[in-house]
Amino acid sequence: MTKEQHLQELDTFSRRYRYDMDYLKEFLLSSPEGFEKFANFRPLSYHREFLPLDIYWVSKLAAMQVADCGECLQLNVRMALEADIDKSVVQACLQGGSRLPENLKDIFDFATAVACYRNVDPLLEERIDAQLNKRQRIELGVCVATASVYPTIKRAMGFTQRCSLVEIEFAA
Structure with missing residues (x-):
């Protein structure tokens, strides 16, 4: 190009x-x-081949909250809504995941732990193993890992004034 x-x-x-x-x-x-x-x-x-759409976006939003504090998260909220992720699921992600259905709450907690480089609780690990196959886990790892790239580059370039807390809007 x-x-x-x-x-x-x-x-x-x-x-x-x-x-x-x-x-x-x-x-x-x-x-x-x-x-x-x-x-x-x-x-x-933005690769997604094996993950269900809701799991992909819950993972992305969880990881983005770890990596970013505003503008990039807002972008991902818009993209999730555009992808027809239910607004209540997006809002629940932004509120820490506690209001998500149990399977998505596990995904949210797992993606957050991975993004934070924390050890994953063995019981959560078992539930994730029951929910995702190897290809899906790899894809979730890519989803989480790539979420930090954009905010990291932005911060390194001195664009931190744009990385500040914003009020998330839910109009797609």
Whole structure:
């Protein structure tokens, strides 16, 4: 892709999701070669093949709450709602997961523990094993791991003023 094509893609995404892409534009303009490698990574950050949609988004929202404190989380809320995740599920995730159905509460707790690099309670581990197969667990790991990439790059570039607590809106 050319620089202009990348900029157009970033602008389109920014308008669609009402999300400030200045940090990625700066990345592109400062290091076109680095950005090209990053662009090749981006599809991995939204890869979903084996996980059910609700499990994918509960995992993503749990991990994003660990990695980010506002704007990126809002983006993921918009994307989850756009993917037809029930608003009550999204809200329950943002409230710590306690109001989620038991199976999704386990996913939320597991994804949070993985994102925080905490040991997983053996009983939770058993319930996750009963709920997810090996391919799904790998995919959940990718989902959780990639959630931190965007906020980490943003913070490293000095865009922390955009990473502040915001009131999450639920209009998709």
